[in-house]
Amino acid sequence: MGRTLFEKIWDQHIVQDLGDGWALLHVDRHLLHDLSGPMAFKAIVERGLDVPNPELAFATPDHAVSSAPGRTAATFPTGQRFYDAMVEQTRARGIRLFDLGERGQGIVHVTGPELGLVLPGATVVCADSHTCTNGGLGALAFGVGTSECIHALATQTLRLRRPRTMRVRLDGESGKGVSPKDIILHVIRLLGTDGGVEHAIEFAGGAIEAMTIEGRLTICNLTVEMGARSGLVAPDEKTIDFLRDKPFAPQGEGFELAASAWRLLASDHDAVFDRDVAIDVSQVAPTVTWGTSPGQSIDVDGIVPDPAFEPDPIRREQIVEALGYMGIEGGRPIAGTQVDYVFIGSCANSRLPDLRAAAEIARGRHVATGVTAWVVPGSVAVKRAAEAEGLDRIFRDAGFAWREPGCSMCVAANGEIIPPGKRAVSTSNRNFVGRQGPRARTHLASPAMAAAAAITGIITDVRKI
Numbered sequence: 313m314g315r316t317l318f319e320k321i322w323d324q325h326i327v328q329d330l331g332d333g334w335a336l337l338h339v340d341r342h343l344l345h346d347l348s349g350p351m352a353f354k355a356i357v358e359r360g361l362d363v364p365n366p367e368l369a370f371a372t373p374d375h376a377v378s379s380a381p382g383r384t385a386a387t388f389p390t391g392q393r394f395y396d397a398m399v400e401q402t403r404a405r406g407i408r409l410f411d412l413g414e415r416g417q418g419i420v421h422v423t424g425p426e427l428g429l430v431l432p433g434a435t436v437v438c439a440d441s442h443t444c445t446n447g448g449l450g451a452l453a454f455g456v457g458t459s460e461c462i463h464a465l466a467t468q469t470l471r472l473r474r475p476r477t478m479r480v481r482l483d484g485e486s487g488k489g490v491s492p493k494d495i496i497l498h499v500i501r502l503l504g505t506d507g508g509v510e511h512a513i514e515f516a517g518g519a520i521e522a523m524t525i526e527g528r529l530t531i532c533n534l535t536v537e538m539g540a541r542s543g544l545v546a547p548d549e550k551t552i553d554f555l556r557d558k559p560f561a562p563q564g565e566g567f568e569l570a571a572s573a574w575r576l577l578a579s580d581h582d583a584v585f586d587r588d589v590a591i592d593v594s595q596v597a598p599t600v601t602w603g604t605s606p607g608q609s610i611d612v613d614g615i616v617p618d619p620a621f622e623p624d625p626i627r628r629e630q631i632v633e634a635l636g637y638m639g640i641e642g643g644r645p646i647a648g649t650q651v652d653y654v655f656i657g658s659c660a661n662s663r664l665p666d667l668r669a670a671a672e673i674a675r676g677r678h679v680a681t682g683v684t685a686w687v688v689p690g691s692v693a694v695k696r697a698a699e700a701e702g703l704d705r706i707f708r709d710a711g712f713a714w715r716e717p718g719c720s721m722c723v724a725a726n727g728e729i730i731p732p733g734k735r736a737v738s739t740s741n742r743n744f745v746g747r748q749g750p751r752a753r754t755h756l757a758s759p760a761m762a763a764a765a766a767i768t769g770i771i772t773d774v775r776k777i
């Protein structure tokens with residue numbers, strides 16, 4: 313019987329089979345950021361451990377740094393100690409740090425792919441649950457905890473239990489105004505936030521093949537929001553073209569050699585997945601969350617669930633609780649809900665195509681009175697490319713703030729919060745209680761939908777703006 317793409321990459325990386333589904337796997341790339349990296353380094357120092365392969369580790373500050381124009385590490389004083397620890401430890405260990413202001417700095421799951429650090433068939437880890445993003449390039453990428461991060465730094469291996477395999481085939485043509493973010497939110501609504509637990513998910517099908525690499529990265533970014541640790545897309549010519557000019561990808565002859573190996577990375581036609589799901593993306597509409605979980609979403613022209621019509625008492629209670637926190641009523645349209653903030657950013661949606669989609673809506677219009685709208689590019693490279701084509705000018709003229717790369721309001725680890733009780737449309741990936749600040753109310757949506765909300769001041773169907 314054939315093997316899936318996941319099984320091929322997993323098998324290629326087994327250093328030691330530990331039995332009962334457990335194995336010691338080689339870690340090809342270790343990405344580090346300023347929140348989780350310093351914790352691991354502290355333990356490495358305290359335990360007197362070495363880092364034998366610093367050349368396979370790469371670091372960047374992203375969570376605890378301000379996104380204010382002209383920012384330095386000191387702009388957000390609380391974050392300074394994370395930054396200092398990262399600078400000190402990466403220097404001491406000979407680990408490449410992409411520092412503030414230099415190309416290569418940004419949200420770790422944006423910079424990894426754009427630097428060519430993440431390659432098809434590679435294993436990639438980071439102490440961050442959104443490491444699954446990197447699977448969009450055909451890597452086997454997964455988030456790890458601090459102890460696993462320490463293990464990977466000290467041994468370049470990880471002890472992992474082999475997950476089951478799942479394929480989500482996305483076929484059909486996306487409709488007007490529908491982006492990869494709408495598609496993945498739709499998938500999570502259909503399969504549930506536990507739909508991928510203990511599975512590695514391969515996304516395949518015509519809609520994936522038609523998607524940009526950035527779109528595939530968005531799809532894989534939210535794999536963890538359906539309970540899976542890894543999402544991946546088989547590499548194709550788009551993947552190869554995306555990687556061709558990247559600084560840390562193989563160069564020249566070596567690139568063509570690597571590309572010929574990458575072309576072989578695909579699930580066998582007779583491979584059998586533990587679970588195989590097909591979804592028609594032509595049924596997907598521009599989507600927005602109404603509740604406090606990425607799975608609580610509806611079509612933007614849909615009606616917020618009314619708990620009175622929910623037969624299951626547990627689900628009914630969940631709906632009541634979510635509506636209470638979000639301050640909205642069940643049984644009413646989500647469109648037209650008043651918005652206070654709009655955040656366009658995060659490792660889900662802050663790459664150049666995302667900013668282009670938002671700028672398309674913002675062009676020649678203006679942010680509604682009373683709305684605060686931010687655009688936070690995912691990396692220095694994205695920011696510079698966006699500025700080279702004048703996207704920053706479009707946003708500034710429309711009244712959006714144009715900021716410096718980082719996680720920013722996604723999780724507000726740098727103090728950039730949505731104030732208590734205020735309502736935000738956000739292009740990030742989590743709308744949990746308090747995610748963007750105490751009592752902040754988050755509606756997840758695509759960049760175009762977020763821009764439409766900024767312009768109208770209400771949750772708006774981007775197909776009608």
Ligand SMILES: CC(C)[C@@](O)(CC(=O)O)C(=O)O
Pocket residue numbers: 347348375439440441442455723725
């Ligand atoms: C580290 C944390 C803030 C994180 O970036 C990733 C995580 O959950 O590990 C997030 O988005 O929640």
Ligand code: SF4
Pocket residue numbers: 374375419421440442658659660718719722723740741
């Ligand atoms: S952008 Fe948001 S989701 Fe992504 S790593 Fe940063 S905090 Fe986590």
